Amino acid sequence: MKGLVRGERSRRVLEAVILEYIKGGVPVGSRAIAKKYGLSVSPATIRNVMADLEELGLLYQPHTSAGRVPTELGLRVYIDAILKIQQLSIADREQIRRSYQGGASRLEGLLQETSKVLSSFSKQAGVVLTPRLSHTVFKRIEFVRLRASMVMTILVSQAGIVHNTVFEIKEDISQEELDKYGRYLNDMLQDLALHQVKARLLEEMQKEKVLFDRLLSKALELSQKALQENIENSELYIGGRTNLLDNPEFADVEQMRRIFNAFEEKSKIIDLLDKSMSAGGVNIFIGSESELLDMESVSFITSPYASGDEVLGTLGVIGPTRMDYSRIIPLVDYTAKLLSKMLEETF
Amino acid sequence: MKGLVRGERSRRVLEAVILEYIKGGVPVGSRAIAKKYGLSVSPATIRNVMADLEELGLLYQPHTSAGRVPTELGLRVYIDAILKIQQLSIADREQIRRSYQGGASRLEGLLQETSKVLSSFSKQAGVVLTPRLSHTVFKRIEFVRLRASMVMTILVSQAGIVHNTVFEIKEDISQEELDKYGRYLNDMLQDLALHQVKARLLEEMQKEKVLFDRLLSKALELSQKALQENIENSELYIGGRTNLLDNPEFADVEQMRRIFNAFEEKSKIIDLLDKSMSAGGVNIFIGSESELLDMESVSFITSPYASGDEVLGTLGVIGPTRMDYSRIIPLVDYTAKLLSKMLEETF
DNA sequence: TTTTAGCACTCGCCTCTGTCGAGTGCTAGG
């Protein structure tokens, strides 16, 4: 990839076009570059270089006699080969840390706050994917009798995620008995990952069938029901949607509608974030790379977050392809690390 | 208010203008009304009537030689005095009930689904305000030791609302001991409203101070901490935001931004819904009546929902003032009642 | 007194036109 742009000068021109385009959002011409980027060559020369870059597919002209705009490939090359990612300034870090002041006492609150931090520092939309229950470690199960034959199950994971389900049972069970079930299960399931819990329960049910122990089989049945629920699902917090309205490329209502539809639908975005969960470090999807159809002019910058060794979810920033990558990449990186640290300390 | 529009004909003209305006979204002229609404008078007569209505402040002209548009007051008069609210058709009801099929096993899911139902049937945005914890009846409290000196409190209300908080304590407490606290508190607080729970706890703490019972005073202290959390807060589910983009009056990006900002901010909308919680039945706020500044062209139609006698929250539809009130008012009404019924059955 | 027909007038919307300026590609000369 790096070989695509051979000369030092080509690189500098590409960089200049991209920086200028990110700043202004309009096609950039040869003159502007010659002037502002101290390359001390004439516009005509720049034009020749730009023509070369266009042939390589890194730039393109919206129409004859307009300036150049970077293509997705151009941005990709820029990010991979030219952009030097510097650290976030001390002041920025300080300010981000301060946004969290007060400390969150609920996981939901912490994650939601994170989406706001991401959005307000990037001036784009911030997203945070919540942990999947099934990937976390079992901590506790609890049954509450809401009323006759209605039982609520509360499931708590090691990481402090709480999930509850309500269901109907055939016969009424007293709260005392439910408490017994709970104690039994809590002993049995300690320290298993939740997706293991499911298997373990089935296994135990086989055993109990033979023993005909009513209490235990009942307990197993109940918890079985609770887990039938989709513990595979993640939620998605989105902050700063309206920031996107400020981007001139989305002045077009059609574009906007597509993005807001994706926000409403969520599933597509969740899939994407899910994919980038396994890959460590910062991930960047430019335009159509995200494979969210109809989302050509949108980029994602994501990073997974964790608690201890357990990768819990992904967070990131969504914005136009014309985004200030040099600022937002370190932002996402730092925020993911900070969140991980906070989760580890609290949960 | 009714006296404002004296003649039968005036009323019919006002109605015609509003219906036509709701349908088309553009100012309506005298000719269209004379033709379509079978008043069997000439456009010129209609014009005279319209001039009268304008003088009363029920209609206005965006500019000379444009048709008329209803004012907020006009809509208000129409809704209060002219509109006959009919029932939702059997087919519609059936379809709404069917949207809920599968039954919700979690309160959150049920409420979120409701916001979607409201939006898809109204073609506008649907909102549902979640119950406030403090207004519900205590059912159960549970402490979970996450790790050394980190405790999670889980609070369950009679209506099936679950709230959890994590906090740090000075000294480590074993899970067994925490369970004891739980049992003690569950006995003591049974059937109290949550806002009473707070008072009761303080009261008990006074007593225990004298008795120096370590276990009890510790339990009280913990639950006290859990309740310091904002159990006053409500969440807001919003469905179908993007439907609003289809309304031509919001083609203007500025307008749109204001509304989406309010969605993001949420607090203003929560306040409004909160207000209309105490008032029974369907509430309608037209344009500036909602007192959400910068929201002139937006109307709210809301209705509280309950479980048994306990009013839990509010739901409603947000759309342009130019909304199909005759359809949406019964929709909101029916949905609120249906939700109430479902809550009562499940929780 | 109320309703209607006729008419002149207003104003937003659309299209057409011409001008301006930014930016290009090409060529010839340094």
Place this chain on the structure above:
DNA sequence: CCTAGCACTCGACAGAGGCGAGTGCTAAAA
């Protein structure tokens, strides 16, 4: 290999003019 010069292209913008919907007013009819 770089640069200056030049003709050309194309979008953005502003102004002119025509169209059509809709009005208010007046005078006559019911």
